[in-house]
Amino acid sequence: MPSALPAVSPPAVSVALPCFNAASTLPAALDSLLAQTLQDFEVIAADDGSDATDGGATWDVLCAYARRDARIRPLRLPHQGVALTWNAAVNACRAPLIARMDADDLCLPERLALQAERLNAEPGLDLVSGLVRFGGDREKRLGYALHVDWLNTLRDHEAISRNRFVESPLANPSVMFRRAAWERLGPARANTGAHAFPEDYEQWLRWLSQGARMAKVQAPILVWNDPPTRLSRTKAEYSLEAFARIKAGYLWDWLRRHNPQHPRVWAWGAGRVSRKRLDALLALGLEIEHYVDIDPRKVGQRVHGVPVLGRDAVPQRLSDAAAETLAGTPAQTPFILVNVASRGAREEILEWLAGRGYQPGAGCVAVG
Incomplete structure (x- = not known):
């Protein structure tokens, strides 16, 4: 055998x-x-x-x-x-x-x-x-x-x-x-x-x-x-549109878990191209309370009814414990979408926000 x-x-x-x-x-x-x-x-x-x-x-x-x-x-x-x-x-x-x-x-x-x-x-x-x-x-x-x-x-x-x-x-x-x-x-x-x-x-x-x-x-x-x-x-x-669509669904779910003020956010970047990148999220129900920008021509204006603030208007982020105590006062603890395409500028913004107490995943997130 x-x-x-x-x-x-x-x-x-x-x-x-x-x-x-x-x-x-x-x-x-x-x-x-x-x-x-x-x-x-x-x-x-x-x-x-x-x-x-x-x-x-x-x-x-x-x-x-x-x-x-x-x-x-x-x-x-x-x-x-x-x-x-x-x-x-x-x-x-x-x-x-x-x-x-x-x-x-x-x-x-x-x-x-x-x-x-x-x-x-x-x-x-x-x-x-x-x-x-x-x-x-x-x-x-x-x-x-x-x-x-x-x-x-x-x-x-x-x-x-x-x-x-x-x-x-x-x-x-x-x-x-x-x-x-x-x-x-x-x-x-x-x-x-x-x-x-x-x-x-x-x-x-x-x-x-x-x-x-x-x-x-x-x-x-x-x-x-x-x-x-x-x-x-x-x-x-x-295509850029295809990337934006698939990203939006996962980002929306992520924000639901990590943004205490969901669906309300502040969006850093008030330019037309930056705003366009948020279209898929807006279609899901994202609410932009304020735009943040460093361009003096934009600061103080309104974009589709949303005020544009300078960066100094971004408040110091409260500790998690304090934010929990003040639940229901979103203006004091905004969640910020850093929606700036330039990679060098994005890193500078994130570093500046860190000085205000915002860390990726805790008070802000970078999007593109």
Whole structure:
């Protein structure tokens, strides 16, 4: 009687890599994975039904790499969009730790080792990202490059959590998380219905709202490229309006738990662009009692009936105990939305508010 085949142990790390019409960038992405110092991994490379313009080239690249290295495991799917393809790739992963990778980015050699080491050393963490390098023309793509600079300042859970309503605090292809966290907190949600949304940002907002703990390794782990075909530049679900809509729902729920005066707030930033960013929250029922601004042309005016105050009108924040004693007097303890897009100005405002007793999550929150 033949003996049973030995059980195949799962790898230490699985990499989930969704791809679509990606034949031109896949080789470099896969080569960067095969060059990792941590060798015990697999790559679930899921072809999201690449279309006729691709001519099967993406699948051919994946199969060629799989013949060279058994750690590359291609998965061919009908076209269903990045969220469902990402979910299918994760579901096929066998390791307890799962990393995300995109087909147009590059992993630095220590990436998987550094992230796995951090997760294994800190059982309380659900997800670990890392610092990223901007891969593009900084002069021509300055906005994206500045976003990368900002991401790299958010290094611990507290910074990631308190900045989640400004922009997505994680570079999606840089994350590694526990399979147990995925099973507990839920997969990516597909874009369905009338309003598209950025599935990665929604997932991390949802995970944070459920108590996920996140951090970053203190070293660059990924080159985050910015080609003209990047989905964030070409798809409706990554428009500014889509980001604002998905952010508003989670911010509204957060304010309901953290703002004693909910739904009343003061909004720092009375300019037209700043006010426009609050439209989705206003539609949910947000009430702006006062705007705060430093522009002398705005101070003392009214915007749609709402007074605009100078910053010196912001009262000293009461202690939590005093605020509880004076419940029902919201004018003395306003909750402030710091709604200023300029990153340097935002940090200056938060520092100034700290001198008045306001801390992110306790009296104020930064939004973008």
